[in-house]
Amino acid sequence: MATPVVEASEPDNYYGYRRFRKGKFEFQRDEYFVHIRWPKGTHTMAADVFLRALQRDIAWNFFYGTVNFDGVFGTLNHYGTVDIFAGRFNDAYRKAGRDYNETYASDELMATFKAMLDDWTNRGYDPFAAPEETKHPYGRKDGENRRAIERLRVTAKRMVGLPGDTPLRSDAGGYPVNRHFADVPQDRPEIHAEPGFENEVSAFNLFAYLSRSDVTWNPSVCSVVKDSLYCPTSEEFILPVEHGNDRVEWFMQLSDEIIWEIKHKETGAPRARVICRAGDICAMPADIRHQGFSPKRSMLLVWENNSNAIPALIQSGKAPVVPVVF
Amino acid sequence: MSDVKTVFGALDNYQKGGVEVIDDDPRNYVFSNVFEVAARSKPYERVAVGKNFEYVIEAVRAEGTSPWYACAHDEFALVMDGRVEVRLLKPETPAVVADKAGAVALGAPPVGRKMGRVVAGRGHMTLLPKGSAYQFHADRASVVTIQTIQGEVTIERWADICQTG
Numbered sequence: 001m002a003t004p005v006v007e008a009s010e011p012d013n014y015y016g017y018r019r020f021r022k023g024k025f026e027f028q029r030d031e032y033f034v035h036i037r038w039p040k041g042t043h044t045m046a047a048d049v050f051l052r053a054l055q056r057d058i059a060w061n062f063f064y065g066t067v068n069f070d071g072v073f074g075t076l077n078h079y080g081t082v083d084i085f086a087g088r089f090n091d092a093y094r095k096a097g098r099d100y101n102e103t104y105a106s107d108e109l110m111a112t113f114k115a116m117l118d119d120w121t122n123r124g125y126d127p128f129a130a131p132e133e134t135k136h137p138y139g140r141k142d143g144e145n146r147r148a149i150e151r152l153r154v155t156a157k158r159m160v161g162l163p164g165d166t167p168l169r170s171d172a173g174g175y176p177v178n179r180h181f182a183d184v185p186q187d188r189p190e191i192h193a194e195p196g197f198e199n200e201v202s203a204f205n206l207f208a209y210l211s212r213s214d215v216t217w218n219p220s221v222c223s224v225v226k227d228s229l230y231c232p233t234s235e236e237f238i239l240p241v242e243h244g245n246d247r248v249e250w251f252m253q254l255s256d257e258i259i260w261e262i263k264h265k266e267t268g269a270p271r272a273r274v275i276c277r278a279g280d281i282c283a284m285p286a287d288i289r290h291q292g293f294s295p296k297r298s299m300l301l302v303w304e305n306n307s308n309a310i311p312a313l314i315q316s317g318k319a320p321v322v323p324v325v326f
Numbered sequence: 327m328s329d330v331k332t333v334f335g336a337l338d339n340y341q342k343g344g345v346e347v348i349d350d351d352p353r354n355y356v357f358s359n360v361f362e363v364a365a366r367s368k369p370y371e372r373v374a375v376g377k378n379f380e381y382v383i384e385a386v387r388a389e390g391t392s393p394w395y396a397c398a399h400d401e402f403a404l405v406m407d408g409r410v411e412v413r414l415l416k417p418e419t420p421a422v423v424a425d426k427a428g429a430v431a432l433g434a435p436p437v438g439r440k441m442g443r444v445v446a447g448r449g450h451m452t453l454l455p456k457g458s459a460y461q462f463h464a465d466r467a468s469v470v471t472i473q474t475i476q477g478e479v480t481i482e483r484w485a486d487i488c489q490t491g
Contacts (some may be wrong), residue, residue, distance in 0.1 A: 010335025034396050115436055125401070156473070158400065158453075159400075159402065159451070159453050160451075162453070179328070179330065180330055181330070181332055182328035182330050183328065183330055183331065184332050184449075185334050185447075185448075185449070187447060188450075189445060189446045189450040189452065190444065190445035190446075191442070191444050192442050192443050192444070192445075193441070193442035194439070194440050194441055194442045197414070197441040197442050200414075200441060200453065200455040200458070201414055201441050201442035201443075201444060201446075201453075202452070203412075203444045203446055203450055203452040203453065204405060204450070204451060205449050205450050205451075206449050206450065207334075207448065207450075208449065208450045222451070223402040223451060223453075223473060224400070225381065225400065225401060225402070225473055225474060225475065226383035226475070227381070228378070228473060228475070229431060230402065231471055244427065244451075245350070247378075248378055249378075250376045250378060251358070252344075252375075252376070252383065252471070253331050254332055254334070254406075254449075255334050256332060256333050256342060257333070257343065262350070269349070270348045270349065271348055271349050271350040271351075272345055272347050272348050272349075272352070272355070273345075273346040273348070274343070274344075274345050274355055274357065275343030275344055275345075275346065275358075275400060276334070276343050276347075276348070277333070277340070277341050277343040278333055278334050278335035278341075278363070279335035279340045279359045279360045279361040279406065280342060280343050280344070280357065280358070280359050280436060281356075281357070281358055281359070281360060281361075281375050281376055281383070282355045282356060282357040283354070283355055283356040283376070284355075284356075285354050286354070296330075296332075302382065303376060303378065303379060303473075304329075304333045304378075305378040305379055305381055307379070310379070311426070314368040318481050322353075322354050322356070323356060323376075323379075324356050324377050324379055324482075324484050326353065326484035326485045326490065
C-alpha cells in the first residue's frame with residue numbers, strides 16, 4: 001500500500017510551525033491558537049484544546065462514532081473511512097448550510113493528523129497529561145515531544161497480566177503511582193494455582209494498575225469477553241472531546257467523581273448532566289454526545305460493545321438508542 | 327506524606343450521584359449504583375446493572391458461600407468492596423455446552439481437578455476461565471461485579487434499581 005501523502009508547508013518564518021492541508025481543509029497554528037479553514041468558513045481553537053483532542057483522536061484510531069474537537073470541528077468514524085467535518089453536528093451551521101464534510105481512508109487522514117500533532121507539540125508539553133502535570137503548549141515552535149505523543153493505547157487480548165498479554169505496570173517499568181492516587185493500595189491478590197493451571201488462575205489489582213496510568217482520558221482494553229471490552233481509564237480535568245456515540249457505551253465510576261454534560265448528538269442542544277460517584281453506573285445512549293469533568297484524577301470503567309454490526313442496527317432503527325427499556 | 331484522598335465506595339459507605347435532567351428522560355441513562363444494588367440484594371443474586379445487547383455487568387452481594395457456577399466463555403470478577411475467595415475447578419466433563427451464553431448455577435459441586443483459588447480484595451480483578459467451574463466465598467458481605475453475557479442466572483430488575491424521575 002502506498003504511503004499516505006501529507007501535504008505540509010515549510011516551517012513558518014516567525015512561528016516555526018508548518019501549515020497542513022487535507023483536501024480543502026487548511027490547518028495553521030500560531031503561539032496560542034489553531035486556525036481551520038474550509039470552503040464555507042473558518043474556525044479558531046485554543047492550541048491546547050486542539051492538541052489534546054487531536055491526541056485522543058489519533059490514539060483511539062478515530063474511536064467509536066463522532067469525535068467532536070469542539071462544537072464545530074471533528075471526525076466521524078466509518079471504520080475504514082473517516083469523515084472530517086466542520087459544522088456537521090452544529091444546529092446553526094446545518095440550518096445555514098455552512099457545514100462541510102470530506103471523507104478519507106482512515107490511514108490517509110491519520111497520516112496528516114499524526115504529522116500535525118508531531119509538528120505542533122513542543123518540548124515538554126504532553127497532550128495526554130492533565131494540565132497540572134505538563135508544561136503549557138503555547139509559544140513559537142520549540143522542539144518536539146515524540147516520546148509522549150507516540151504512546152500506544154493498551155489493548156489486552158484477554159486480561160492484563162496474563163502470560164503473553166499486556167503487562168502490569170510498575171515503578172521499574174516506568175509507571176510510578178500518580179500523585180492523585182498516592183493513597184491507593186498497591187497490594188496484590190493472593191493467587192494459589194495448582195500445578196498445570198498457572199496460566200489460568202490469574203488475577204491482578206486493577207485499581208493499582210489504574211493508579212499508575214500516565215495518561216488521562218485514554219480508555220484501554222483490560223479484559224475481554226468476546227465483543228465486551230472493559231476499557232478502564234484514569235481521568236483528570238476535562239475530556240478533551242465531545243464524544244458522539246454511534247452505539248451505547250457504559251460508564252462505571254470506580255473512584256471519585258466525574259460530571260458529564262450530555263448534549264444531543266446531532267444539534268448539540270443540552271439534554272442532561274450526569275453526576276457519577278464511586279459505584280455509580282450509567283449508560284450513554286447512542287443519540288447523544290458527552291463530555292466529562294473530573295475535578296480530581298478518578299478511575300472510570302468505560303465499557304464498550306465492539307461489534308461492528310451495531311452502528312448500522314441503530315441507524316436503521318432495528319436497535320434502540322438506549323440499552324434497556326423499562 | 328500526601329494528603330490526597332481517593333474516594334472508593336463500600337457497601338455501607340457510598341454517595342450516589344444522579345441524572346440532572348435538562349430536556350430528557352432519566353431512564354435513558356439506566357443510572358444505578360452497584361453498592362446500593364448489592365445492599366438490597368440477597369447473597370449471590372446476580373443483578374444486571376449494565377446491559378449492551380447480549381453482554382451484561384452483574385452486581386453481586388458476596389456473603390457466605392455461593393453455589394458452584396460454570397460458564398462456556400471467560401468472565402471477569404472485580405471486587406468493589408470487601409474480600410472474596412474465588413475457588414476454581416476444571417470439571418472432568420464439560421459442565422455447560424460450548425455455545426451456552428452466561429453462567430449456569432450447578433446443582434451439585436462438579437467432579438474434577440482443583441485449579442486453585444484466588445483471594446481478592448478491593449480493586450482486584452480475577453479471571454473466571456472459560457470451561458471452568460467456580461465458587462465464591464466471603465466471610466463478610468462484599469461486593470463483586472462480573473463482566474459476562476446474559477444467562478439464566480442473570481436477574482433484571484431495572485425499574486427497581488434505576489433512577490426514574
